[in-house]
Amino acid sequence: MDRMSVSTPDRPVSNRREATRRRLFEAAVTLISEQGYGATTVDEIAERAGVAKGTVYYNFGGKSELYTALMEWGITRLADTLKEAAPDPDADPAEALTAVLRAGVEFIGAHEALARLLMAEAWRTNRTWYTTVRQIRTEAIGVVTARLDALAAIGRLRPDLDTGLAGSALFGMVVTVALDWRTLQPDRPAEEVHATLTRMVHGLLGTSDSPADP
């Protein structure tokens, strides 16, 4: 009769709730990345999470709130990953840029569904959460652009390059290659993907000595 007896009795209640929320996040991110937001129903999410439909509303208030919370949860992870990528401000800017790209590839490998979902939203302009998505993109591209500016400052970049556009270009390059990798050749090691990107980027650097990586 007492359904509590099913969960561990001495854990505080909030942990149970937190676990439910996490299961819903995981169910939602997978389904939405595959099918899209509109084509994914609350029923499906609840079923995949192993809870009743009402639980979604009890925990998040609604489908779109769940989605927003999901993306904010994703931002946090992405931001953490990128910050860890180049923690040392005194490091060589070229290596810092390489490290950021590596972090991007690894993030997509680890959070593939989240990445697909964000990319699918990235090109629509009329959606409720457009602002949120734009913000994520801007932050991510900003990290790349900052590295390019640092390189430009020390003359290691072609002076005629628009670092804003170039940052956007590198971002698109990383995301596209990484997701194609996950889709078409998921067994290939991440290192090969990262190496290709590094080689392409090094072509951009201070051309004289550039064919860098040994």
Add this chain to the structure above:
Amino acid sequence: MDRMSVSTPDRPVSNRREATRRRLFEAAVTLISEQGYGATTVDEIAERAGVAKGTVYYNFGGKSELYTALMEWGITRLADTLKEAAPDPDADPAEALTAVLRAGVEFIGAHEALARLLMAEAWRTNRTWYTTVRQIRTEAIGVVTARLDALAAIGRLRPDLDTGLAGSALFGMVVTVALDWRTLQPDRPAEEVHATLTRMVHGLLGTSDSPADP
């Protein structure tokens, strides 16, 4: 059984019908690229096309078939554009690559809605029309990869570069930069966008003499 023998033989799909289909394509591509497939109603599409709702069903059979047909119609345009970009097989491969990238940028400028729509679909794996989208990407990336292979054949490319991944990277670069341009700085001339891309690409080419474009 064959009542064709009674009507005018071999009559192609009527002009009226073809015109109706085109109007529906044009209405659908704009609405769906802005709002997404799920958030766009058949009523909206029909109204924008200036036809009755039933006409969508008469001509395509359903919403999803309309969408599939729309994307196939889009392929034709994109493929034609890219193929026309470098028709001369004897041209300098570096210039041919540049021309393809320019064509890509210009296509996205001219068919922005179609491009957004294709990119939004590009990352989902579970949709009915996934195969169609994949096919488009493969064809488009194939044109780029072919140019890279031509460059590699004459030693104008880093020999350690995986041209498959690199083609995917260039594709993502072009699309991302071009759509960011349309979204954030639509008044900027296409030429500046294209110049940035060219500079980045030239970094990749035969490193010794590369800082090419004057």
Add this chain to the structure above:
Amino acid sequence: MDRMSVSTPDRPVSNRREATRRRLFEAAVTLISEQGYGATTVDEIAERAGVAKGTVYYNFGGKSELYTALMEWGITRLADTLKEAAPDPDADPAEALTAVLRAGVEFIGAHEALARLLMAEAWRTNRTWYTTVRQIRTEAIGVVTARLDALAAIGRLRPDLDTGLAGSALFGMVVTVALDWRTLQPDRPAEEVHATLTRMVHGLLGTSDSPADP
């Protein structure tokens, strides 16, 4: 250019029209008997008849008018069949009854689809053409009842039998057995079906010596 050249040139036009109408009847009776009126579309009927949809409207004015015309066409055939069954008023009434039953079985064998269609309509009370169907039933049952009355008049029928109800009973018996025959054992000869009915009916005759219920 002149589509007339397809039909026989020296036949009057009305023959062509008559042929079209007959083809539509045949298409409609088959489809509706299998699927029902509501589940059969004008498109299906036209396609099966090998004409364009507009032709149905040109010839009949609408779906329900086609159906009404179809049933009237059916009545004519049924009435003709039953009238021919016992043309001689001086014949033995028992043989006359047997002949009517045989005619019923043979009619259903020859116009199976029409019979199914009429039976399916027979039990609904709220339909547009209920009156028409009722009229057919009444006429058919009337023929049977008349034979029973003739038998009663010469003392060949149990005097306590309500010939109205008994006519209805024989009608239902013939139709049910005949349609089950067509559905389940279509290769069985009509004669066996008719023999069974005759045997059952003969049990009813010759009142004096039959073991009546107390």
Add this chain to the structure above:
Amino acid sequence: MDRMSVSTPDRPVSNRREATRRRLFEAAVTLISEQGYGATTVDEIAERAGVAKGTVYYNFGGKSELYTALMEWGITRLADTLKEAAPDPDADPAEALTAVLRAGVEFIGAHEALARLLMAEAWRTNRTWYTTVRQIRTEAIGVVTARLDALAAIGRLRPDLDTGLAGSALFGMVVTVALDWRTLQPDRPAEEVHATLTRMVHGLLGTSDSPADP
């Protein structure tokens, strides 16, 4: 995976749900028997049952599934009624047959709408639920045929009678007479209807002295 273990185990379909389903059955059987399946809308059914339209879909999945479930629900009632009609295997077979016919007449009197609906479906061969209908008929006719076989076994039936066809004939006789009674003379007592059927059937019994066809 198994979230049943969380809720009360083995809980049968909730009473509320069961009540809702029954109300929908009762609403549907009346409307469809009068108007036909195609002419009856889900809106009408829901309104008459006093529930929202969505409830039909929540409980049955669709209009046609509701209809199939309705007919299966009907089978149970008819089969139960006929089986209860002659429960004593030692009873006189003639009386057992009479009892079955009486039960049939009474069933139709009590569940007139259901009977009309089943008869209207009985002759179509192409419908989704054709199998279901066929099964009902087979079961019902089987009860009658079993009684005829019992009579044949003790020599109380004409030996030249095909009991399969005869069972079908009796079934059609009962249904036709009973529905004509409800349609045309609903105030007449059921007993008169039953008496007529009994008289007709008794004509079939006691082979020795009945005037067989030459």
Add this chain to the structure above:
DNA sequence: TATGAATGAGTATTCATTCAT
């Protein structure tokens, strides 16, 4: 905390009918 039966506004779809050719 969680559930799942019920809801109803919103949408996709069907199809008899019209009409210009």
Add this chain to the structure above:
DNA sequence: AATGAATGAATACTCATTCAT
């Protein structure tokens, strides 16, 4: 006499949301 593209009212169906338990 016939055609078939187009129509739009009618209808089946979906699914986010509510709420009593």
